[in-house]
Amino acid sequence: MTTLRLRRPSTIPIEADTICPDHFTGRSQAEIEALPAFYGRRKVMLGDLFTVQGEGSADILIEGDLSHVKKVGQRMSQGRITVHGDVGLHLGAYMRGGEIVVEGSAGDWVGAHMQGGRIWIKGDAGHLIGSAYRGEKRGMNRGVIVVEGNAGQEVGAQMRRGLIVVMGHVGPFAGARMIAGSIFVFGGLAARAGAGMKRGSIVAFGDCAQLLPTFRYDCRFSPTYLRFYLLRLREWGLRIADEYLDGSYHRHHGDMTALGKGEILSYASSPGSLPLQN
Amino acid sequence: MRIDGVEIEDTFAEAFKMRAARLIITAVNPGWALTAAQIATGFATSVIACGCEAGLERVIPADETPDGRPGVSVLVFTMGRKGLEDQLMRRVGQCVMTCPTTACFNGLQSEEKLKIGGTLRYFGDGFQISKLLQGRRFWRIPVMEGEFLVEESFGIQRAIGGGNFLLLGESPEVTLEASERAVEAMTEVEGIVLPFPGGIVRSGSKTMSKYKFLRAATNTAYCPTIRRQTESALPEGVNSVLEIVIDGLDEEAIEEAMRVGIQTACIPGIVRISAGNYGGTLGQFHFHLHQILTPG
Numbered sequence: 390m391t392t393l394r395l396r397r398p399s400t401i402p403i404e405a406d407t408i409c410p411d412h413f414t415g416r417s418q419a420e421i422e423a424l425p426a427f428y429g430r431r432k433v434m435l436g437d438l439f440t441v442q443g444e445g446s447a448d449i450l451i452e453g454d455l456s457h458v459k460k461v462g463q464r465m466s467q468g469r470i471t472v473h474g475d476v477g478l479h480l481g482a483y484m485r486g487g488e489i490v491v492e493g494s495a496g497d498w499v500g501a502h503m504q505g506g507r508i509w510i511k512g513d514a515g516h517l518i519g520s521a522y523r524g525e526k527r528g529m530n531r532g533v534i535v536v537e538g539n540a541g542q543e544v545g546a547q548m549r550r551g552l553i554v555v556m557g558h559v560g561p562f563a564g565a566r567m568i569a570g571s572i573f574v575f576g577g578l579a580a581r582a583g584a585g586m587k588r589g590s591i592v593a594f595g596d597c598a599q600l601l602p603t604f605r606y607d608c609r610f611s612p613t614y615l616r617f618y619l620l621r622l623r624e625w626g627l628r629i630a631d632e633y634l635d636g637s638y639h640r641h642h643g644d645m646t647a648l649g650k651g652e653i654l655s656y657a658s659s660p661g662s663l664p665l666q667n
Numbered sequence: 668m669r670i671d672g673v674e675i676e677d678t679f680a681e682a683f684k685m686r687a688a689r690l691i692i693t694a695v696n697p698g699w700a701l702t703a704a705q706i707a708t709g710f711a712t713s714v715i716a717c718g719c720e721a722g723l724e725r726v727i728p729a730d731e732t733p734d735g736r737p738g739v740s741v742l743v744f745t746m747g748r749k750g751l752e753d754q755l756m757r758r759v760g761q762c763v764m765t766c767p768t769t770a771c772f773n774g775l776q777s778e779e780k781l782k783i784g785g786t787l788r789y790f791g792d793g794f795q796i797s798k799l800l801q802g803r804r805f806w807r808i809p810v811m812e813g814e815f816l817v818e819e820s821f822g823i824q825r826a827i828g829g830g831n832f833l834l835l836g837e838s839p840e841v842t843l844e845a846s847e848r849a850v851e852a853m854t855e856v857e858g859i860v861l862p863f864p865g866g867i868v869r870s871g872s873k874t875m876s877k878y879k880f881l882r883a884a885t886n887t888a889y890c891p892t893i894r895r896q897t898e899s900a901l902p903e904g905v906n907s908v909l910e911i912v913i914d915g916l917d918e919e920a921i922e923e924a925m926r927v928g929i930q931t932a933c934i935p936g937i938v939r940i941s942a943g944n945y946g947g948t949l950g951q952f953h954f955h956l957h958q959i960l961t962p963g
Binding site: 531550551552569571588590610611612613614616617618620621634650652 | 693733734735736770794796797798799800801805807813814816
């Protein structure tokens with residue numbers, strides 16, 4: 390294992406996309422310390438910002454307040470990064486494989502354009518997780534993001550494939566312009582979910598705000614595929630109540646301003662479940 | 668060799684290379700899972716006339732199935748890949764998808780795969796929905812009841828068909844009882860199915876006939892009613908013969924099933940245990956009874 394410890398907390402943004410198993414594997418401690426990073430606009434060496442312990446390994450442990458450290462695990466394809474604390478923007482962006490575990494919270498753009506692997510945030514996450522950068526067409530395309538706390542706005546915006554699970558609440562516009570994939574929200578699903586979505590599934594297990602008028606009610610049913618997904622979440626260690634497996638869900642399809650083949654499922658027995666509408 | 672006084676003939680069962688797939692069929696309760704599995708494996712006793720050989724492998728408790736519902740695993744065998752694809756399409760499409768509450772999952776992890784759900788999805792008429800998780804793709808096909816969930820691809824592997832043994836008994840009653848006991852014991856073995864009715868064959872065949880248009884005919888050497896009119900293989904005192912045919916995923920599974928079955932079938936009234944072969948010239952696998960039953 391390679392252990393990195395932030396030398397001193399910083400409010401200056403640090404860009405450290407070299408903190409990645411793909412860059413560390415096979416390198417000596419000195420070579421890792423010499424990897425480039427940005428401290429503000431100044432190009433520095435990783436060793437200037439972090440103390441490094443151990444030879445290069447696919448298993449990386451980072452300690453300290455990294456809430457201003459950006460791009461950790463960017464483009465990683467293998468191995469594991471564990472962050473003991475908070476982490477900044479763009480965590481695991483363009484990630485293709487491996488696993489990132491954050492013991493604290495993460496900033497915006499977690500897993501943007503992600504193509505594989507798993508990101509697990511034990512605290513909260515910011516806005517636009519699993520989404521596409523502005524001007525790009527497709528966001529996350531395969532992989533899994535789990536947030537045990539709350540997440541911000543536009544979760545999974547323009548996501549193409551993959552699974553985002555938020556155990557807490559999500560902000561407005563979850564799944565906006567979604568192309569496909571799945572977003573599970575166990576807390577509250579805020580307004581304007583699925584705005585402009587073409588395909589894909591947004592599942593609200595808790596409270597669900599009034600849907601956009603461009604979603605239409607279909608039926609109440611028990612989707613078998615949800616059982617499969619929820620059992621996998623249980624295997625990963627998430628606490629999933631039995632009633633979510635056995636219960637039934639209201640199905641709305643939309644967004645009718647787009648292709649209209651997306652769906653929003655809301656757990657029918659939830660107190661905040663959607664009324665039969667639209 | 669004798670087991671509990673029953674003679675074990677020094678002969679072998681001749682078996683053939685096949686291809687196999689495993690379906691995991693789940694449903695809202697064990698009854699519907701079993702119904703779907705029984706229908707999907709119906710008319711699948713012999714590959715020659717039925718297109719495939721298939722049977723129930725085991726009942727799977729809910730906590731072991733992919734969707735946490737009661738399930739049944741089914742094995743389907745054909746002579747080749749193309750035939751297997753055709754049979755799986757027909758049987759999943761016509762027997763599993765049509766059955767209330769069912770879902771169908773792949774039960775074999777293999778490099779070689781057949782696209783089954785990926786083709787059946789077109790039944791959804793454009794409203795089918797794909798779901799991809801951890802490399803497994805599923806299709807949600809809208810049906811009148813709700814949704815049919817089917818996995819896109821099913822793994823296939825090399826397998827063996829035609830393992831067998833014959834029970835030669837003093838009476839039809841005791842021969843049937845011994846066969847039933849053997850089948851019950853053999854169903855505990857994983858990786859095999861017994862494709863015939865109740866696992867038992869009463870009309871074993873030979874690969875020739877006096878009629879030019881017929882490839883196979885009744886196994887005259889083992890028919891007690893014509894023993895004096897043919898070159899009979901039946902010893903004195905034998906008045907009924909039943910056969911148990913075994914298809915399996917590998918040699919070990921078939922050997923284990925034959926061992927368990929033969930040992931259980933050796934009850935008073937059974938005169939001899941034999942096996943069916945074609946002189947060793949047709950099948951690639953030979954299961955010698957004495958070798959299988961010799962400990963170690």
